[in-house]
Amino acid sequence: MSLLEKMFTTLFLKRKKVVNPDLLRQLDKSKLPKHVAIIMDGNGRWAARRGLPRSAGHQAGVESLRSIVEICCELGISILTVYAFSTENWKRPQEEVDTLMNLLTQYLQNEINELHRKNIKINPIGRLDQLPESARKELERAADLTKNNNRLILNLALNYGGRAEIVDAVKVISKKIAAGTLSPAMITEETIAEHLYTRNLPDPDLLIRPSGEYRISNFLLWQIAYTEFWITEVLWPEFNSEHLIKALLDYTNRERRFGGLKI
Ligand code: IPE
Numbered sequence: 001m002s003l004l005e006k007m008f009t010t011l012f013l014k015r016k017k018v019v020n021p022d023l024l025r026q027l028d029k030s031k032l033p034k035h036v037a038i039i040m041d042g043n044g045r046w047a048a049r050r051g052l053p054r055s056a057g058h059q060a061g062v063e064s065l066r067s068i069v070e071i072c073c074e075l076g077i078s079i080l081t082v083y084a085f086s087t088e089n090w091k092r093p094q095e096e097v098d099t100l101m102n103l104l105t106q107y108l109q110n111e112i113n114e115l116h117r118k119n120i121k122i123n124p125i126g127r128l129d130q131l132p133e134s135a136r137k138e139l140e141r142a143a144d145l146t147k148n149n150n151r152l153i154l155n156l157a158l159n160y161g162g163r164a165e166i167v168d169a170v171k172v173i174s175k176k177i178a179a180g181t182l183s184p185a186m187i188t189e190e191t192i193a194e195h196l197y198t199r200n201l202p203d204p205d206l207l208i209r210p211s212g213e214y215r216i217s218n219f220l221l222w223q224i225a226y227t228e229f230w231i232t233e234v235l236w237p238e239f240n241s242e243h244l245i246k247a248l249l250d251y252t253n254r255e256r257r258f259g260g261l262k263i
């Protein structure tokens with residue numbers, strides 16, 4: 001990215017809104033979701049609309065992540081799962097993949113102390129062994145340093161695919177069956193859930209997709225059975241605390257029935 005492009009991105013980000021107190025006041029904190037999942041999409045379009053390279057969009061996307069993590073902490077959300085790189089994103093040009101991997105490494109290097117200070121637990125999920133070594137090492141370091149933190153669990157979905165996750169779970173379950181430690185008749189929905197990357201975590205209550213795409217793109221296929229969706233045309237680099245609060249407000253006014261009847 002050129003210096004001019006960097007300056008443009010920084011200026012744009014400085015204009016990001018601080019939390020609107022009126023909106024915040026409307027929020028019933030007792031009804032907030034425990035677990036929020038976000039598909040961080042639209043970086044490339046954000047950059048293209050400004051005549052910038054896609055890398056500038058990804059850089060701006062990192063800034064959105066930074067501010068959304070902060071507001072989730074302040075609001076008392078317990079778990080935030082963000083989709084950062086899918087098992088299908090390897091199809092992109094090598095240069096873009098390298099940019100994304102470098103941004104991930106830099107994000108961890110720059111933010112880890114602050115995240116740790118804020119009592120945030122970094123929990124990478126996905127086929128991490130296929131990531132470049134530098135990114136993998138930073139992830140391991142971050143996960144290890146923050147493993148006992150409990151204010152917010154930040155699940156970073158990297159080389160993540162919902163189908164790959166189910167395949168990986170089936171492999172482990174099959175091995176247990178072959179070893180005689182698990183019998184097929186004993187398999188329940190809980191057995192599957194316990195073998196996913198998200199084991200021990202409740203399912204997402206709310207899934208947010210910026211950039212106006214009405215699809216799941218292989219994210220958390222098992223876990224979103226009863227998740228509430230909130231889709232916005234806003235692109236991820238523009239997504240700020242106000243958008244998050246609007247999504248939360250919408251969520252708090254919904255009625256979740258889980259297949260049952262209105263109480
Ligand atoms: C999301 O933004 C980032 C990743 C998928 C890694 P995109 O790069 O998909 O942006 P668009 O969808 O092309 O605008």
Ligand code: IPE
Pocket residue numbers: 039040041042083084085086089213215217
């Ligand atoms: C989903 O976005 C993956 C991430 C945001 C990491 P994509 O841009 O890869 O999804 P599609 O291709 O539009 O479905």
Ligand code: MG
Pocket residue numbers: 041042043
């Ligand atoms: Mg996209």
